[in-house]
Amino acid sequence: MKSLLLIASFLFSTSLFAQTVAFNVSLTPAGSFEAVSQKLKGNLIKSGGGFTADKLWISIESFKTGIELRDEHLWKHLNSSKHPKAVLSEVKGANGKAIGKLTVNGVTKPVNMTYTDDGKKVSAAFTVKASTFNLPKAQYMGVGVSDEVNVKVTHPYVVK
Amino acid sequence: MIKLITFIFVIVLTPGAWAYTNFIGHSYTSCLNCHYNPFGGGPINDYGRAVSATAISSDTFTPDSWDQEKLAYTSGFLFRKPKQDWLRTQINYRGFQLVRNPGSSESEQKEWINMQFDGRVVLKFGENDKFIAVANYGYAPLPHPKPPGKEQALWRSREHYIGYRVTPKFGVYAGLMDQVYGIRVIEHIAYSRTIPQVAQNDQVHGVLLHYLGDTFEVGAHAYGGNLSQEEDLRMAGGSLKFEKTAFSHHRLGASVKKAGNDYLDLVSYSAHGRFNLKEGSALLAEIGQTDRKTQNGSDDRTSRYGLLQTYLRPFRGLYFLTNIEYLKRNLELDDYSVRWGPGIQYFPLQRLELRLDLYNTRNFSPDSSTPDSWMYLFQTHIWI
Helix, strand or coil, X not given: CHHHHHHHHHHHCCCCCCCEEEEEEEEECCCEEEEEECCCECCCEEECXXXXXXXXXXXXXXXXXXXXXXXXXXXXXXXXXXCCEEEEEEEEEECCEEEEEEEECCEEEEEEEEEEECXXXXXXXXXXXXXXXXXXXXEECCEEEEEEEEEEEEEECEEC | CHHHHHHHHHHHCCECCCCCHHHHHHCCCCHHHCECCCCCCCCECHHHHHHHHHHHCCCCXXXXXCCHHHHHHCCCHHHCCCCCCCEEEEEEEEEEEEEECCCCCCXXXXXEEEEEEEEEEEEEECHHHCEEEEEEEEECCCCCCCCCCCCCCCEEEEEEEEEEECCCCEEXXXXXXXXXXXXXXXECCCHHHHCCCCCCCCCEEEEEEEEXXXXXXXXXXXXXXCCCCCHHHCCEEEEEEEEEEECCCXXXXXXXXXXXXXXXXXXXXXXXXXXXXXXXXXXXXXXXXXXXXXXXXCCCEEEEEEEEEEEEEEECCEEEEEEEEEEECCCCCCCEEEEEEEEEEEEEECCEEEEEEEEEEEEECCCCCCCCEEEEEEEEEEEC
């Protein structure tokens, strides 16, 4: 039974790792892929009933999609050579909702998130549009990507 | 007799040029990313060729000076980037060594079989290739048992159809195509393909509607049978397939099919799942049932089948396969069969697939005892 639970958790979880950023990219005409990194840095603090984080950051080139060439295209598309990090700053959250500022490609935009707290880590989700970060429309051999991207962030917190 | 049995194995039990449905392990939930046919099989598009070169095939033997981008752009026909947008061509060859009763000094049988030699042409026009015409003509061994009526040629059209994507989400296709049903696994040996009659030689002339939603995909296929057959033998009817994305990475689906001719009626239904195990690994599962009714009632039965396949990818280019199948040919009897076996699929470089499959079939019956059958196939697949 334990084996079954382990297999199920492997199949149906985005990631077994704590510090994770994953975003789902929809392809046109069909399909999608997920880019995942377990290298999110920075401190998330729980104080009272809420959460704060001054700055969480991740290296763009730590994201993996399962295909080497697709990784390279993703990094290039996100302009990693010029802006190697994505940053989530000024995060404040309470009662399952949070706000913050996301910086990608050198452009900073406010984001609204929802989150859950499992007692050790927070899992947050939000949606952004790539075009608002001045990212060009992506197209490769007839396959494109949708503008809207769903992001999931999982990060452990410290209690103060 | 041995030749006849070998021939049956060759025709019925042979992998062919269908979709690699396990590529959901590379997070491609829909076949439309890489194929012109929205349910897979047949010619692959430019993106599919690039994926095969840069994600599926090993780059161990490519020159160090080649980067992944160069690999992608040499995946085109004759290793070239196409110079125009409207024409794509592809040539496929598949052959294999079939060995029955391997290791037996008395009954081991070996034979090399040329299974497929196809030329494929795709014409495509309009924004996002909204208009396509696909022709796939080539050599394939004759089906067994040989269908009664008109003789089939060794060289014949395997598929020919036109397609129009009315919108990126909705497409209409018409012509000779594979039937839309279940998981289009590459093994024609699979009970899940032979029992509902959706295998290698079961293409039909008809109209296919395909809709691709954000989290689901549906196909409705209406057909009049294969028009190269005599009219009373054509299996006319329709099939429906639905797939829904589950937990972001996986697909759960169901299919139903009803078809018949003057002598036989088949009703089949199945449920399936395709699971992305990450990093190119995948698990495929299908269960289904087929109700078969003959005109004179002499061979009526209900069959039930199951399929479980795993594709584990330790590193790029290599897949370890496991195949387990179950068949209860007649639910009113206690007999059933289990077929299982491991396999290795290796793409040492782009355009070359080597595959070794071992099959063990065991028949369980309370009334009789039959020895296990063993066979292996060593397959070579080349495409240019």
